[in-house]
Amino acid sequence: MDFFWQVFEIHHVLVLFLGLLLGIVVGALPGLTPTMGVALMIPFTFALGPTEGLILLGGIYCGSVFGGSIPAILFNVPGAPANVATTFDGYPMTKQGKSRKALELATISSVIGGLFGMFLLLFFAPVFADFSLRFGPTESFWIAIFGITVIAAISDGAVTKNLIGGCIGIGLSFVGISMITGTARFTFGMDSLVGGLHMVAVLIGLFAFPQALRMIEDFRENSRGENKQNGYKPSRSSIRESFGDVLKKPKYVTIGSGLGAFIGMIPGAGGNIASLLAYNEAKRFSKKKDQFGKGDKNGIIASESSNNAMVGGSLIPLLTLGIPGSPTAAIFLGGLLIHGIWPGNNLFVDHAHVAYTFLYSMIAAQILLLVLGLSLIKYMTRLTSIPAYFMAPVILSFSIIGAYTTQNNLFDIYTVVILGLLMFCLQKYGFSPAPIALGFILGPIAEQGLLQGLQLGGARGSVFAYFFTGTWNVILYSLVLLTMVLAIRQAVNKNKTLRKKKPQFTLKGLGTTYAWAWLLVGGGILSSIYMMSSMQFEQKIFPLINAGFLFLLVMIEYGKKAFVSQDTKGISQQRRSWSLYVLIVIVSIVSLLTTFIGYYTQVLLLMITIPLFVYLKYKQKESSLTIRKIVIVSFSFTLVLYVVFSILLKVPI
Template sequence: MDILNHIMSALPLIFSVEVIIAMIIGTVVGITVGALPGLSATMGIAVLIPLTFTMEPLVALGMVAGIYNGAMYGGSIPAILLRIPGTPAGIATVFDGYPMAQKGQARLALKISLVSSAIGSAVSAVALLALAPPLAAIALKFGPADYFWLALFGMTTIAVLLSSNPAKGLLSTCLGLVAGMVGIDAMTGSERFAFGSMDLLSGINIIVLLTGLFAIPPAIDLAAKSIFEKKATQLDLPDERVRWKPFIPVWIKSSVLGVVIGIIPALGGNIAAVLAWNEQRRSDPNNDQYGKGEPKGVAAPECANNADTAATLIPALTLGIPGSAVAAVILGALLVHGLRPGPQLFRDDPEIVFGFMLTMFVTAILMFVIGRFGARAFVHVLKAPTTLLAPMIICLAVVGIYSIHNSMFEVWLMLFFGVLGYGMERLDIPTAPAVLAVILGPMAEESLRRALLISGGSFDYLVQSWISWIIIAMIAVTLIVPLWKRLRRSQPSSGDQE
């Protein structure tokens, strides 16, 4: 009943003029960003956050929700038309979307993608509303020791699962931990890693780090590569009527798969899309048509990767553990507006958090409306020259960062993290673990020190709770399974030994 009351209290807020305008703008920007190959929802939100400081929290979060949902659909536009996934989650859409475009069914493929994306996003938002509050109630039972292990679990999970090489993921996490310790220690007042600089005494602003790692590297890539050489497929065929009934089982199966994968940290929309496409092909009697322009091969991945969007926010909002890079950036947006992710968010600011969850549902509807009437216009965005787009992204990032504290030092710091992020990507070192470590590192440190203060310095207190033991077991599994698999692959088979 409390959940229903909170939803009813949030409804008038999200239907205010300011929030509706913010959601519309965010959705348009998100579709445009997703439609540009090389850009992503993560980058779009990272660039947006510094520009939302003067907005009310729900207005800013409504715009974030629009960008997130819109970008996931927008990635299918270049995937279908150019065989270039606009976002990583659009990879599986290429398999059947581009062959459909080659057969003159580009508009049909875009329509199927739009409807499937809207359904997936709506299901994901409902799952967020249904599952997040109960999980937050359970999280209220966590003590300082439990939060320490939880933060450690979040960092190790992302570090190990987000990279093909766990060592590189852990290296990225360590870089984030160092960055998170810069500044004055809140408990002792001592200076840490500031090197005598007054600008570093307050620590590294999370927005500076996010913008540097996620907005600058794609801009450098766009400047270094020519990715707009191909012409967009002309959509001059008449609009085709679609029989939607055969797609219903596809949407149900793919939505469930996307929600489940979204809740699991570090998997993400690209894995959800590939698994949904593969499962649909496996279960279809006409599986030999997949990869050759089968419409259901477009519906399954698009529904799954959009069902992942709000679901990946479930652990982020309730436990403060982001399950993906974009969830980490959204947590940064919450922190910027003075909202601390975790169970206390549902207790202290229920109208805002429930309002944000409702905006995920409303923007799914807006995405369908805007995509239905603006598909042709979005196609022309692909013609934007790289030489113009890359400087615009960098200039927008510089202006946004400078506007935080009117500090050129933070601008240079952002550019430094941008170059560092570009180098990490070239070396196949994931940047998401570094961002998560900056967010979760201080939480882990604070919880550990509080637990030791409560126990008088006894480490036994860290393992007294059954919740702690469950999380420790999950950490062990996370670390051991990849190492075991790597060890088995490295051992020669009996045939090789002979």
Template sequence: MDFFWQAFELYYLLFLFFGLLIGIIVGALPGLTPTMGVALTIPFTFSLGPTEGLIVLGGIYCGSVYGGCVPAILINVPGAPASVATTFDGYPMTENGEGRKALEIATISSVIGGLFGMAMLVFFAPIFADLSLKFGPSQSFWIAIFGLTVIAAISDGSTVKNFIGGSIGILLSFVGINSVTGITRFTLGTDSLIGGFNVVAVLIGLFAFPQALRLIESLTSINKNKPIIYRIKGSSIRESFADVLKKPKSVTIGSVVGGLVGLIPGAGGNIASILSYNEVKRFSKNKENFGKGEKKGVIASESANNAMVGGSLIPLLTLGIPGSPTAAIFLGGLLIHGIWPGRSLFVDNADVAYTFLYSMIGAQILLLFIGLALIKYMTKIAQIPAYFMAPVILSFSVIGAYSMQNNVFDIYTVIGLGLIMFFLQKFNFAAAPIALGFILGPIAEEGLLQGIQVGTSKGSALSYFFSGGINLLFVALIVVTISLSVFQALRGFKWRQPNQVFLTKRLSIGSIFWIALGSLVALVLFYLQGMQLEQRIFPQITLVFLLGLIVIELVHSFGKGNEGISEHIKWSNLPIVLVVVIISSLTSIIGYYTQVLLLMMIVPLYFVYIKQNKDIKIKRIILTSVIFTLVLYCLFTVVFQVPLPLTPVLF
């Protein structure tokens, strides 16, 4: 109890408040992930004591995971990988004028989930640490496959296309060095691909960059005097509390799933939020409302990714095994203060350990007041006109991609994937399945290859994968999930007469697309024949599965005309899109701040020129561009000292 009251002393609360505030800012800035926030802050804790240093790092961890919901809800850009699922219903709520309501619900759900995760950390750490040790290669493989099978449920639209997107994400994860064999593959002779695609660059490319391009594309279709500004309706905090508490199933599923996923080493908040979102949608009576502004979706996602924080710290503090990428960085913060995780942590450093644990409970309570107090300022983001918001998103996309590894190739990854995703959305593809496939692909392949080795040494690889309670539980869940997905797909499938399917006079745009994609997949399958078995077994399984799905879509596309395309490409907007892409790709040559200034001026000037809008003054555009560039300079160069691509860098 002495440690409990010590954690709530004003001295420690000030450090906690500072950490939470910095964390919220880091999470709210697209591209600055919780992992980056903790990593950037560790050097500043050198001069602090172990207790103070850990409280600051813990506050940043909690605050940044929560802060990621702010841009996810207001501008459809996940501020952190753990906020991907929040965009599914959070941004539609903003489009419906309920941005403030969504933020209030997210804040309350985050606190409830965070308290559940911290309760697990304080009371059940030894028990859950023993459970996490039972997850071997086969269990990791099956939980990854289970995560992949829920792809069809997390996004609206065609079930087949969602699975195709997931397969594409898995294929992207194969590029680089295989973590099991240590041999490179699919690098095309390019040194920059040896390390594979960076996960942050991929997520920014799938979600943030195409969102900016869509905003630019929308500039010519909006009313002359009314640029895209989403109206924010009033909201009562009391009503928001009632919205969350009246949906106990959503917050309970989110908290439990998030806490349990946090226990699994390497899983992270992105998997926790997506899985909990899927489970809440599965048990909902109104599944059709998800993706259109359903409050349960926001509650499930935010309660899960915040519960994951406490869960991920359990194996870290008790076994020295981080449960998430951010927890891995947190481990470094422990070690630099001379604290070793494990059983001795709660004996030799009991004062530090217990004060830190209780302060994390206090962090959730403090987060409630800070988050609710900042909401009225956060909603101002949604009031930014589209012609300014688009270059802002592009600027954060570039800095977020580059600063993770100081690699210009990550910027090109964002631009390339962003363009591809921008056009794929014309064919009703969603970004979430691709992101989930990229995240879970390496976990599934590593579990498969290691499981085969372990099973072979025990006499039977097949028996190793299909024995044990945990394995059988996940196999059963996978079978049920796939069966439900197939049933839903067949129920929504529109059968055509043979003469309608095969006797078309001309190929549709969709048919040409599927033929080209199928040919590319067949070519890659032929290329794989020269690889070792360990290198090609999982890619072959994925490609064969993908080819089968492409054939299904190809047959379905015959006779449809172009009805499968959600919207035609607006060719008149391609010049400004290309200009934006070229300027973004030249960041390493012209410098980051020059790129920001150019984008902030060119995009609104394009809007003024096309729409002949007399209300937008040129002086205002120039002044806003200069001020925003100076703010970014003070933020990234002076305060955070984030590395920037200021000079040409060859890759």
């Protein structure tokens, strides 16, 4: 109890409040992940004592995981990898005018999930730490494969296109140095690719950058008075009603919290996997599966409770074994070691005052987060009233600086822009960014588990027995098979719906430009398979499996063209505004010119160019927009970025 009351000392409360507030800001800015937030703050803990330093880092960790839900819900831009699943239902709720409701649900479920994870950490840490050590290479492999098969179930659109996206994401994860052989592959002679594609840059390129481009593309609709602003008038919502939504049907928050804490305990997993798996299981156990992805509140509850429960779960193996359960927990380990504290069983004996005060403060952090989060919702929802012509360049600016600050690497900016343009185009043909992101995240885990399992299984006499025996292996690959069966059933049900429209079989469909594009892609995959055949076994085995599966899916899509060609109709009948596409090209070129014109010049150009285009083309519709307003907003925003990143954070721009 002495340690418990120490949490409420005024300096501990102030440090915790500051950490949570900073964490929410870090999470809300696209590209600034919880890992980055904790890493940036470690130098500031040097002047603090061990307890205060850990409380500050813990507050940032908790706050940033929650903060990532804010842009995910309001703008369809996940603030952190763990918030990808929140966009599936959060943004549709915003479009329905329920942004306040969505944020309330995210706050409440985050706190409940966080409390669940922290209570597990406080009372059962040694037990669960021992349990997490039982997960070897094969269990990690099956978890990753399970996550990849979930792709077909969680995303809207054709099952085959979702799986193709997953294969593309896995393919992107192969670029760089192989974690098993230690040699570079798929770099095409480019030194910049040796280190691989960074996760933050890839996620920004898949979600944030194309979202800004879609805002620009929608200016034509905006000019007609439809959805004139980027946001949607938020309806009022009762906090009591939101508590009831979460607590009266605890199934979804229980699924999210349980899976989140479980995945958090597995070393190397993280909140991105936890939230996506929790979302899938919530959808699986729902009686209204078709509502998921269209603004179902239970999707937000499952996603946000899981990624916040992961925080406590990831600290269990860290504090008891010194094994971080997530990338952010790995940075946290550095914060412990800097203060001379070594994790392990002795932590709770030799440094009991630090350990228990920190654990109790993490429980207090959830209560404080509830108060802070609910009180800020009123101001968060006002962000949706910012016009799209200002919000688009703001998202672009944060996308660029978020990608750069991760590694201070200009190549990450090029990754964002190129992937963003590709994703912008792919979305027009029915592809979703979520499966690509999930494939990129899970690909390395699956490959490492496969290769290590092959080596260990071979040493034990039977690779097959090593992968397919054992309680957890059986449970996990059974879940994989179950998910695949459900995905096939989902595809069959969609085909039944199409049969009611009586599509005609015609070979002419196989001769369309769209069909030839699929055939060309298939030919490219076959060529890549041939070129990979000369690589070392360890380097090529998983890429070959991925390429073979991708080729099969591409041929299925090609075969579909003989029955239905609706994909091309929707595109060809759209009225194009070529001036908007010219603006998108200009914006992309400016985004690539960081090296030559400097970041702040680039921000100023984006902030002026986009609203100036709207002023010149649609000034009769946008009477509130003036040259003076454009200049004031552009220079003010650039100045704020300069103060934050160059003066406060001292980012070497």
